Amino acid sequence: MDVIHTPVLLEEVTANIIKDDTELLVDATVGGAGHSYHILEKHRDIRLIGIDMDEVALEVAREKLSGFKERVRLIRGNFKDLKGLLQGHGIYGFDAIIFDLGISTFQIMGRRGFSFHDDVFMDMRMDIREKTTGYDVVNFYDFKRLLSIIRDYGEERKAHKIAKAIVEARKIKPINTSYELGHIVSRVKRKTGKIHPATKTFQAIRIEVNRELENLREGLLGAIEMLNKGGRIGVISFHSLEDRIVKNTFKDSPSLVVITKKPITPGREEIARNPNARSAKLRVAEKL
Ligand SMILES: C[S@@+](CC[C@H](N)C(=O)[O-])C[C@H]1O[C@@H](n2cnc3c(N)ncnc32)[C@H](O)[C@@H]1O
Structure with missing residues (x-):
């Protein structure tokens, strides 16, 4: 696949969801693996579970992450079934999770x-x-x-x-x-x-x-339930319907503290480089 998806808010996601003691990261929308690759490169002790429901996306991720060998496990599935998907692989908790919603450039192309x-x-x-x-x-x-x-x-x-x-x-x-x-x-x-x-x-x-909105609602609840104490959840959304769900789910969850009182958005330089980033909003919360 020649078309490359440019990950949005890369440094912001990494800085906000990875902590010193993060060991296991779930990328619930691994796609072109831009976020996952960057985090695995930067944090050599982290292991990754990458999920995507699109077989084409998962193939792209597989190729891109092949160098990380046993640090990576890829699962095809819908993040609305997060708990079942992970438990099916013997995973009952994780330290960080990222959702980068929507579709990637190579899906559009x-x-x-x-x-x-x-x-x-x-x-x-x-x-x-x-x-x-x-x-x-x-x-x-x-x-x-x-x-x-x-x-x-x-x-x-x-x-x-x-x-x-x-x-x-x-x-x-x-x-x-x-x-x-x-x-x-x-x-x-x-x-x-x-x-x-x-x-x-x-x-x-x-x-x-x-069924993107239903998936998001269910996926977030599953993620919050499975997140380890002190672990971080980060969600990048691209329109107000998604953002409202993320904001309200974080706010209404008794087991989360919201880290981003206001969402993090891309700077002018990122938007100039990647116009697809223009509507991105990152919200982050931590499990109590
Ligand atoms: C914006 S892309 C992610 C890009 C990725 N972060 C990167 O840096 O390359 C979103 C991905 O999420 C996948 N996706 C969307 N909804 C999903 C769902 N409910 N379950 C699993 N994967 C989903 C899409 O197939 C797509 O590959």
């Missing part, structure tokens, strides 16, 4: 329907073992359900117009590709600046297909 440029089947599944694809959501959900997904998961002000345009378009023929969907949205929403008009619609459908 992988012609799997995540990009509006993809003139291919609108798949959008991170885990191809799951049944529902983007095609199913766009072609079979009724108007009301489509509207609420685009409005609530995309935080899209033009949700009504867009849902209507989708329903009208699919009466003529099925909407097969992400490129077609992008085009349908562009007809009813004007472009502002550099952002594609269908960005929020795509976010919404991806969240629905991959």
